Amino acid sequence: MKVLAAMSGGVDSAVAAARAAEAGHDVTGIHLALSRNPASYRSGARGCCTIEDANDARRAADVIGIPFYVWDLSEEFHEDVVEDFLAEYAAGRTPNPCLRCNEKIKFAAVLDRALALGFDAVATGHYARLRQGTDGQVEMHRAVDDGKDQSYVLGVLDQEQLRHSLFPLGGSTKADVRREAAERGLLVADKPDSHDICFVADGDTSGWLREKLGERAPNTEGAILDEDGTELGRHEGTFGYTIGQRKGLRLGRPAPDGKPRFVLDIEPVSGTVTVGPREHLAVHGLTGIRPRWCGTPPARLRGTVQLRAHGAEHPAVVTVDGDGVEVELLEPAYGIAPGQAAVVYDGTRVVGSATIAATRR
Structure with a gap:
């Protein structure tokens, strides 16, 4: 060949x-x-x-x-x-x-x-x-x-x-x-392996996003809120945060129970970032869009999904309906965000993937 x-x-x-x-x-x-x-x-x-x-x-x-x-x-x-x-x-x-x-x-x-x-x-x-x-x-x-x-x-x-x-x-x-x-x-x-994002020269993704998006993002600053709507701090752009993030929140007050807070939700239109306890990050299902299949699309499959490049496999039931994919997670996953990819496996075989559009808790 x-x-x-x-x-x-x-x-x-x-x-x-x-x-x-x-x-x-x-x-x-x-x-x-x-x-x-x-x-x-x-x-x-x-x-x-x-x-x-x-x-x-x-x-x-x-x-x-x-x-x-x-x-x-x-x-x-x-x-x-x-x-x-x-x-x-x-x-x-x-x-x-x-x-x-x-x-x-x-x-x-x-x-x-x-x-x-x-x-x-x-x-x-x-x-x-x-x-x-x-x-x-x-x-x-x-x-x-x-x-x-x-x-x-x-x-x-x-x-x-x-x-x-x-x-x-x-x-x-x-x-x-x-x-x-x-x-x-x-x-x-x-030669050492390359890692992180190749087009972010110094490895500071948040800083790079702030530089590139600062002028065109809909909200360059906003509030960091607790789940009850209490303002805990301010941020310089929602693009600097990801679902599940714990470090770098720079909040002015600790949680009542003293435990770490995590980013639970990001709303770029209003410019708000909502934080809360880790257990509130639990995801039990998700909706995928723009599926790409390695072979014949399954109608329904009991297998596993991987939700991060180096993440664990999660037992799941995957149902395909046209251009939509519904995933029922049989065990909760944590810190899953829209935009990430859900890659579907049947044993070691890759079935296909979809972009996560929404999660269910």
Whole structure:
């Protein structure tokens, strides 16, 4: 097969490209230039999307012995990922930019271009497994390494995208991958993993949101209220808070019982943030919109849902009705916010995902 290997500059994508080439595929490496100003994105140990990463990817391609190119998708990334992230926070929701990037950039813009250029598949360094199902469809399953499993952020992929995807690392552990990289002579063998949000240069998401949204957010300041409506403090923008947040509230008075308060609700129109005890964060059900299914959509499924990238699985009953998804959680989940993704599993198999529109307590 002709395979396009997306190479971020990290160890995972380098080993994935090497494995694809070793398997006999005709591999071409590409690095995605996602920043209109690479110096504004992360660098060093927290890196992703930097000039340093592009150079690391190019050196890895040279060692593997495959052609290498840089594709400029900075405009698409800014519009579909960065602007979407800003709009969601301004509306009081909590988005996951990695899912949006996988959906709109890595497995839409890149895959579409790859197929148009005559490639058969795109290979990435994601930790997930693909296998042929009994119905002939391609199934995506959790990775062998639970600590590195990335199936949650891939839950937006549909069947057509999965048919043209390769995840060579799904059956390996991170330790195995680093050891193999060193044996192959790849200089990124010991390069630290990137983490947090790649387009927030210093890691201060609240500060970055305040800078970007301060002038266009509907409320740059407002009240922090207790559940009975008592004002406990003031804030400089609802976009600086997320459901379930405990730290950084800077309240003027402690709770009557002395226990920590958590953000329970965010109302961007009125500019109010409501706080209360942790037990009031319990969510027993949710409504999902914009579902994306990895295969045939289920009508009703008793399985599990994962609600955060590194969160636990929650036993649930999932009911699909047209473009809506209702999830009954069989055990309560805490700190779940609209805008997050609910990824549905049947055992280790990823069924699909939906964006949380509302929660029920």
